[in-house]
């Protein structure tokens with residue numbers, strides 16, 4: 001079964017996963033026009049600014065098999081008010097106290113009465129600063145004032161969360177960053193908190209760094225609309241791709257056997273061609289959807305014999321599949337097997353649990369320790 005349920009009439013337009021490959025130049029405009037008719041906006045990546053800035057030439061893009069067109073459905077997302085059920089604009093819908101333009105109900109509260117806020121005061125150094133967890137009463141986002149109940153909830157908080165006398169010591173140490181105030185007839189602890197996860201506006205204003213907030217108020221959903229039907233934001237049954245990369249295959253196809261042909265086939269299926277990336281214990285990593293994509297790619301865009309491909313028996317675990325595909329493509333194939341620190345951790349964990357490790361796992365684990373990207377503890 002193909003990934004994309006979108007049949008184009010244009011001859012020479014072939015789906016591999018969510019990518020559309022065009023195998024002849026005269027098919028480009030008809031295929032793009034079909035996509036435009038469906039509702040996609042089409043952007044030419046030959047004109048892309050980043051490409052110009054990076055100095056990549058059009059010829060490099062064509063010969064290198066880059067995506068040359070980017071198609072996107074631009075007008076399918078809506079907010080949906082949970083109070084009046086109207087479709088409303090997505091703009092600002094997820095900001096504190098935003099209201100529905102139809103009925104005036106609140107669409108979202110990042111912090112509501114009862115939200116638990118885990119934070120430390122600004123100016124605390126170190127990777128694991130001490131933290132307080134307090135219950136919020138009200139956040140006046142316009143004034144950047146956050147009102148907290150003055151007592152400390154007796155519950156789990158996680159690493160670094162202070163309890164008991166430590167909380168009072170910590171408050172005393174940072175007494176310039178909060179004040180005790182009266183509001184609605186009760187006493188609260190007021191701190192300064194500017195919401196700005198995407199800017200640095202809060203610096204110099206906020207007196208706390210927020211680590212976590214639980215218990216938001218949701219008065220909306222984000223939905224996608226297609227042909228009169230509503231789909232949730234993440235519904236995998238949404239019938240067409242939201243975006244499509246279009247590749248022009250005649251610049252480079254058919255691909256002939258080479259030491260790296262298997263990488264192009266594997267990448268076309270959206271998979272990584274480095275053996276070290278995968279689990280080393282033989283568990284499956286390549287599934288039916290990947291074999292289907294690779295088969296289409298091999299049939300249409302390589303000089304390999306598709307009947308032989310169909311007869312071949314490939315292993316399905318990551319390292320095995322890569323080795324088998326590489327051997328199928330060329331006797332001189334070069335298979336990447338880079339050290340991966342993740343394999344060291346997996347192997348270490350298994351060994352601790354008393355499991356016997358395969359030699360492959362042990363070798364990968366040893367290699368993983370040479371991974372230049374491994375975390376450093378010093």
Ligand SMILES: [Zn+2]
Nearest residue numbers: 081084100103
């Ligand atoms: Zn509403």
